[in-house]
Amino acid sequence: MTLHVWFVFCVAYLVTTLSPGPNVLLVIRNTLRYGARGTLATLAGNLTAQLFVIILVALGIGALVAAMPMAFLAMKLIGAAYLIYLGFVQLLKRQPGSSTVTPAIAPSVSSSKVFGEALLVSISNPKTLIFFSAFLPQFIEPGRSLVVQFTTMYLTIALIVVTVHCVYCFSVSRLSRRLSASRWVTAIKRASGALFVGLGVKLLMARQA
Numbered sequence: 001m002t003l004h005v006w007f008v009f010c011v012a013y014l015v016t017t018l019s020p021g022p023n024v025l026l027v028i029r030n031t032l033r034y035g036a037r038g039t040l041a042t043l044a045g046n047l048t049a050q051l052f053v054i055i056l057v058a059l060g061i062g063a064l065v066a067a068m069p070m071a072f073l074a075m076k077l078i079g080a081a082y083l084i085y086l087g088f089v090q091l092l093k094r095q096p097g098s099s100t101v102t103p104a105i106a107p108s109v110s111s112s113k114v115f116g117e118a119l120l121v122s123i124s125n126p127k128t129l130i131f132f133s134a135f136l137p138q139f140i141e142p143g144r145s146l147v148v149q150f151t152t153m154y155l156t157i158a159l160i161v162v163t164v165h166c167v168y169c170f171s172v173s174r175l176s177r178r179l180s181a182s183r184w185v186t187a188i189k190r191a192s193g194a195l196f197v198g199l200g201v202k203l204l205m206a207r208q209a
Contacts, residue, residue, distance in 0.1 A: 009139045031169040041111040045118025058150045
């Protein structure tokens with residue numbers, strides 16, 4: 001992959017990553033709930049799922065699944081159901097109330113649980129597989145090593161995802177500390193729950209491109 005092609009790839013993927021989706025919402029939610037540990041575990045789950053999908057695309061399986069309506073439907077139902085489930089859990093979860101402002105203490109949670117949740121959210125979205133199947137081959141240069149090119153693209157994707165998601169999380173964390181009142185943090189969490197439900201419904205209504 002030449003420097004010019006790599007640069008175009010970086011810009012194109014950065015533009016798509018800046019648009020908040022399920023992965024961004026999940027990392028923000030887990031940052032608010034669990035702190036930096038939640039951020040790292042969520043990013044690890046997301047990037048592991050991205051690696052798996054890119055391997056499928058490199059093997060040609062991505063294009064095959066994208067061309068099979070039943071496989072797309074099954075992945076869509078699973079992904080939408082999981083997003084809606086996460087949304088309702090967030091909306092219905094009781095938030096501890098307090099009349100005084102106290103320093104936020106991150107609740108105890110298994111990092112493997114957060115990792116698994118992020119992995120499922122990312123890997124169960126069929127749009128990810130279809131997007132990469134259409135997007136990545138546009139930057140493949142014939143005559144060059146496919147392994148090197150796909151590896152370069154994955155490492156670039158990982159760098160962009162980590163950078164963008166960390167900026168989002170840092171901004172939201174600073175905002176929640178400035179607002180300080182727990183009701184604002186609760187409002188953000190409730191809003192993320194509603195957005196998860198909305199994204200799940202949107203995925204249910206999505207058609208295979």
